[in-house]
Amino acid sequence: MPSKRILITGLSTYWGGRLAKALESDPDVEVIIGVDNEEPSVELARTEYVKVGTQHALLRRVVDAAEIDTVIDTRLVVDSATTTPRKAHENNVIGTMNILAACGGERSTVRKLIFKSSTHYYGCEQDDPAYFIEGMGRPHPPRTPIERDIVEAEASVAEYAERSPRVAVTVLRFANVLGPDVRSSHIDLFRWPAVPMILGFDPRYQFVHEDDVVHALEHISQRDLPGVFNVAADGVLALSEVAGLLGKPYAPVLPPWGTGLAAGLARRLGLAIPPEMLAQLRFGRGVDNRRLKATGFTYGHTSREAVIAFAEHLRLHPLLRSDVEPYRYEREVEEFLRRSPNVRRPAPRNGAQPASPSSPVERYEDLSAVEILSLVDSLEEQDLRALRDYESDHGARVAVLAAIDSALGRGKASERGLGA
Amino acid sequence: MAESARTRLSVRESEQPDGGPASPLPARREDLRRHMPGVEPDRRLTDWGRSERIEGALDRTLVEFYYRYWFRAEVEGIENVPATGGVLLVSNHSGALPPDATMIAKAIREEHPQPRPVNITVEHFFKGYPGFSMLLPKIGCVAAHPANVHRLLYDEQQLVLVFPEGRKGTEKLYKDRYRLRRFGRGGFVEAAMRARTPIVPVCVVGAEEAMPVFAQLTLLKRLTGLLYTPLTPTFPHLGLAGMLGYLPAKFKLRFLEPIRFDAEGMHEDKGAVQSTAHEVRARIQENLFEMVSKRESVWFG
Numbered sequence: 001m002p003s004k005r006i007l008i009t010g011l012s013t014y015w016g017g018r019l020a021k022a023l024e025s026d027p028d029v030e031v032i033i034g035v036d037n038e039e040p041s042v043e044l045a046r047t048e049y050v051k052v053g054t055q056h057a058l059l060r061r062v063v064d065a066a067e068i069d070t071v072i073d074t075r076l077v078v079d080s081a082t083t084t085p086r087k088a089h090e091n092n093v094i095g096t097m098n099i100l101a102a103c104g105g106e107r108s109t110v111r112k113l114i115f116k117s118s119t120h121y122y123g124c125e126q127d128d129p130a131y132f133i134e135g136m137g138r139p140h141p142p143r144t145p146i147e148r149d150i151v152e153a154e155a156s157v158a159e160y161a162e163r164s165p166r167v168a169v170t171v172l173r174f175a176n177v178l179g180p181d182v183r184s185s186h187i188d189l190f191r192w193p194a195v196p197m198i199l200g201f202d203p204r205y206q207f208v209h210e211d212d213v214v215h216a217l218e219h220i221s222q223r224d225l226p227g228v229f230n231v232a233a234d235g236v237l238a239l240s241e242v243a244g245l246l247g248k249p250y251a252p253v254l255p256p257w258g259t260g261l262a263a264g265l266a267r268r269l270g271l272a273i274p275p276e277m278l279a280q281l282r283f284g285r286g287v288d289n290r291r292l293k294a295t296g297f298t299y300g301h302t303s304r305e306a307v308i309a310f311a312e313h314l315r316l317h318p319l320l321r322s323d324v325e326p327y328r329y330e331r332e333v334e335e336f337l338r339r340s341p342n343v344r345r346p347a348p349r350n351g352a353q354p355a356s357p358s359s360p361v362e363r364y365e366d367l368s369a370v371e372i373l374s375l376v377d378s379l380e381e382q383d384l385r386a387l388r389d390y391e392s393d394h395g396a397r398v399a400v401l402a403a404i405d406s407a408l409g410r411g412k413a414s415e416r417g418l419g420a
Numbered sequence: 421m422a423e424s425a426r427t428r429l430s431v432r433e434s435e436q437p438d439g440g441p442a443s444p445l446p447a448r449r450e451d452l453r454r455h456m457p458g459v460e461p462d463r464r465l466t467d468w469g470r471s472e473r474i475e476g477a478l479d480r481t482l483v484e485f486y487y488r489y490w491f492r493a494e495v496e497g498i499e500n501v502p503a504t505g506g507v508l509l510v511s512n513h514s515g516a517l518p519p520d521a522t523m524i525a526k527a528i529r530e531e532h533p534q535p536r537p538v539n540i541t542v543e544h545f546f547k548g549y550p551g552f553s554m555l556l557p558k559i560g561c562v563a564a565h566p567a568n569v570h571r572l573l574y575d576e577q578q579l580v581l582v583f584p585e586g587r588k589g590t591e592k593l594y595k596d597r598y599r600l601r602r603f604g605r606g607g608f609v610e611a612a613m614r615a616r617t618p619i620v621p622v623c624v625v626g627a628e629e630a631m632p633v634f635a636q637l638t639l640l641k642r643l644t645g646l647l648y649t650p651l652t653p654t655f656p657h658l659g660l661a662g663m664l665g666y667l668p669a670k671f672k673l674r675f676l677e678p679i680r681f682d683a684e685g686m687h688e689d690k691g692a693v694q695s696t697a698h699e700v701r702a703r704i705q706e707n708l709f710e711m712v713s714k715r716e717s718v719w720f721g
Binding site for chain 2 (some may be wrong): 288295302
């Protein structure tokens with residue numbers, strides 16, 4: 001069952017914003033509501049933003065009022081450098097609990113829950129397998145606060161899935177993300193002139209490109225795929241290989257013993273190495289990604305291609321630093337754009353065309369034949385057909401009909417051309 | 421550095437829900453084999469971290485020297501190693517820095533009509549020890565995790581070499597030479613049965629004399645955090661390089677006839693697993709004694 005009425009938690013996070021943008025262009029999605037305690041950081045056309053507290057206590061009322069069928073939770077903090085452990089715990093454990101409570105209950109309209117998690121769930125240990133499989137679970141109890149949070153959050157999601165057989169619960173465990181726009185500790189690490197490593201270790205790393213993250217979330221929202229899926233691109237690279245692809249030397253500056261102390265020193269120098277990353281720099285991690293691929297998902301980038309794309313961005317970045325004002329959310333403006341009767345909105349494009357034969361082009365009556373002819377080229381096939389029907393019912397101008405017919409023919413021809 | 425946990429070659433993993441009959445997911449995990457990642461020709465390492473460049477450089481120099489001139493390895497029964505598909509090579513083990521694994525890999529590369537790279541399973545310990553952690557994957561060593569062995573055997577159809585004696589084999593002293601230790605808990609048989617790949621038993625004679633171990637130095641082991649610190653003719657008084665100080669014993673390698681497992685689900689049968697493990701051990705032991713009894717000189721064969 002494809003999702004129609006979607007609620008995104010963590011709208012102001014990078015992933016929430018990207019996902020909302022991507023879903024907006026899907027005509028099958030009727031409603032997108034985003035909740036967060038901060039204002040969205042990207043400009044959104046039809047997503048509605050609702051401000052809720054950190055703990056998502058009032059979420060239940062939003063879900064029920066909007067008859068949400070799908071909740072996509074993109075809010076999990078998986079990088080302890082971005083916030084304090086306390087805030088992360090509040091968000092990851094208490095927040096998840098409240099979101100699950102908002103989706104529970106006998107009368108709930110929620111049929112699908114998509115939970116964005118991380119491969120930090122597995123941890124990094126000496127006796128790990130080279131590829132973690134979804135069913136494996138953690139071989140050892142978590143060692144760092146962020147891993148503890150992730151394991152705890154996933155445990156409550158699993159419990160929710162067990163209690164609610166009617167809801168398709170999907171957990172996506174994402175590998176380290178790379179991309180020009182996203183921020184993470186590893187990306188900050190790769191921005192340094194050399195790639196710091198622990199002396200005597202060359203860990204295996206698997207990445208996923210930021211676009212693939214959004215695509216994977218979309219992919220799941222269009223299907224019913226309960227269960228856990230690893231999301232990591234094909235190919236596992238050694239860190240030295242990553243450094244080579246980035247065109248940087250690797251610097252084994254961290255000692256193999258007393259690494260924690262050295263990391264503390266590095267933090268003073270401005271290089272934040274959170275504890276979960278320290279474990280990964282030592283032992284590395286690979287995950288098996290075949291389960292998601294078997295559902296028909298294809299990755300846009302391999303791990304290697306993701307690194308290369310990121311390296312290209314790093315080289316171009318100093319030239320492209322633009323002085324475009326970053327987007328700022330203004331409640332009044334957004335409200336005006338969404339609510340005011342004075343705003344002209346494009347007619348709804350999905351199957352729910354009004355039954356009365358109204359014109360697909362606004363103020364069609366006022367346009368002259370010449371103006372219509374210049375318009376015809378820019379229209380989609382669906383609109384062209386509607387326009388043709390409308391024209392034959394109303395004016396039935398021969399020149400206009402002929403132009404529409406030829407445009408329709410062109411569309412077919414180009415489609416055939418593509419097919420061949 | 422903490423001592424590594426005991427290496428096991430059997431594992432249980434919980435099954436994931438397949439999502440019902442309408443789900444696009446295959447019913448069994450085994451069917452995911454066709455979704456294996458493709459090979460990127462521009463890469464210098466494999467997904468396991470193996471580097472053909474480093475391996476090749478070592479192979480042409482150090483390994484070549486030891487194989488051809490120092491140990492003068494003699495190989496029989498190489499035709500028992502199947503040319504295609506996954507194969508589990510099972511061998512006896514000895515020596516502190518065991519030369520047997522490298523010599524078996526080299527023998528296949530040199531003598532086999534269709535040579536293939538051998539994946540050598542090693543203790544998890546090495547992944548946690550600086551230096552080893554970096555080097556060993558580059559030359560084709562893989563941690564002896566059951567999931568790793570299964571992926572290599574079943575999904576990638578490769579050659580995997582295991583030493584079921586494990587540490588008990590490399591720790592044993594010179595006086596116990598050529599007497600096989602216990603073969604773990606039969607995890608290697610389970611791995612082969614699960615992947616439905618043949619087991620090829622391998623006997624190596626000469627490795628015990630190449631690096632005789634007179635004692636285990638427990639104090640040094642504590643101090644260095646190494647897996648084992650034996651007293652050999654060259655170690656520890658010549659330092660870590662002494663680990664490579666092999667005596668020029670004559671090496672003889674014998675590949676025995678493969679044991680095949682074609683039926684599905686055999687690995688569930690603990691009895692069959694145990695009896696097969698015993699059978700493999702007995703065959704290697706028998707052949708070892710025979711090879712040693714025919715040997716006229718330790719140094720000249």
